[in-house]
């Protein structure tokens with residue numbers, strides 16, 4: 001991948017912005033190539049990780065013939081003489097004689113020799129204590145391998161581990177899973193004009209990204225410790241380089257906010273040059289957020305770390321998260337490239353010339369339509385707080401009502417935007 005990058009020192013202040021889709025593919029590929037080695041995690045700690053190997057079942061599922069009802073395991077024709085009882089969790093003796101039965105509990109192993117299972121509610125007792133009744137035609141037990149055969153692949157490597165996956169892994173015999181650990185991220189907020197408390201005033205704005213970006217990063221499956229959120233970092237090159245070095249010691253990914261341009265106190269590019277970083281992407285042909293960047297550092301021992309430069313305008317920073325950071329993290333976790341869902345535009349959305357336009361939209365999930373929201377300036381967060389994601393208007397096009405367009409979703413949780 002080294003050929004795809006250019007050293008920070010080499011690139012001039014006005015590099016050619018990368019096409020938005022190409023930038024996404026490139027950062028994903030570079031992330032995948034740098035995915036950290038697999039680790040073993042107990043099932044109870046595996047949620048949110050990613051399968052490093054396919055999940056193959058260790059036994060047939062179910063592993064033994066299992067009664068699905070409470071009733072009677074019967075052999076031959078009835079009425080049947082009761083010769084015992086089998087509860088879940090034991091290996092029963094075979095039923096060897098026609099006309100005999102054992103009482104059986106749901107989940108118990110069906111004795112060898114059983115020809116049918118009769119539900120308790122379908123059974124009666126004869127005056128002399130025999131069991132009588134007519135078994136239902138549908139089988140009342142689960143056959144071994146009905147759900148899966150031993151050794152069968154149930155889920156591919158790269159599958160995000162969620163509670164359903166954890167339950168499946170437990171049911172087919174796993175105590176631990178080999179997973180990719182969650183990437184560790186840090187955040188440096190640049191701009192010592194920023195206020196970290198109270199209302200904005202006197203030319204100073206509140207830092208809106210220090211509190212929000214770590215929460216977005218965690219939703220993308222990163223670990224971000226509170227101590228790894230630092231800022232505002234003083235507006236000097238030395239302070240920027242020092243803060244980056246410290247953050248890079250532990251993190252796989254350091255996100256920075258602000259300073260992506262080339263103003264008098266924009267020190268990100270010179271800092272990357274000082275650290276010997278390569279650009280994976282240096283500016284993207286997207287509005288808003290074009291100054292976004294992703295740089296890579298490779299240690300002498302081959303350890304790879306990334307710096308994602310998020311523009312200072314708050315909505316632009318989020319555009320950079322969904323555009324570059326999300327595919328990078330998918331790659332680092334060994335997950336597939338995120339597939340973008342599509343929606344039908346309910347209203348026209350203008351294009352942005354030869355740049356991709358990411359336009360905040362609210363989705364009507366039932367109808368599959370996307371409504372542009374208001375208050376969407378790159379310095380604003382009001383529109384974002386009511387949006388589900390960004391409609392993608394490709395370069396040199398305008399979005400007309402009725403057009404099907406890709407949507408980059410925000411990593412929202414169930415229940416959010418339900419109002």
Ligand SMILES: Nc1nc2c(c(=O)[nH]1)N[C@H]1C(S)=C(S)[C@@H](COP(=O)(O)OP(=O)(O)OC[C@H]3O[C@@H](n4cnc5c(N)ncnc54)[C@H](O)[C@@H]3O)O[C@H]1N2
Pocket residue numbers: 189190191194205206207208209210257258259260261262263266289290291310311312313314316378379
């Ligand atoms: N001469 C040019 N100037 C600018 C251009 C351009 O093309 N030519 N592009 C503009 C665009 S687009 C963006 S985006 C910004 C990117 O600037 P930086 O990443 O260098 O960010 P700053 O200059 O530090 O800040 C920009 C803006 O955002 C506010 N800000 C910064 N950090 C935060 C924060 N944590 N929370 C809330 N608001 C923040 C800051 O006060 C500025 O208003 O450059 C344009 N300039």
Ligand code: MOO
Pocket residue numbers: 286287288289290291311313316317378379
């Ligand atoms: O690209 Mo800037 O991010 O338009 O505000």
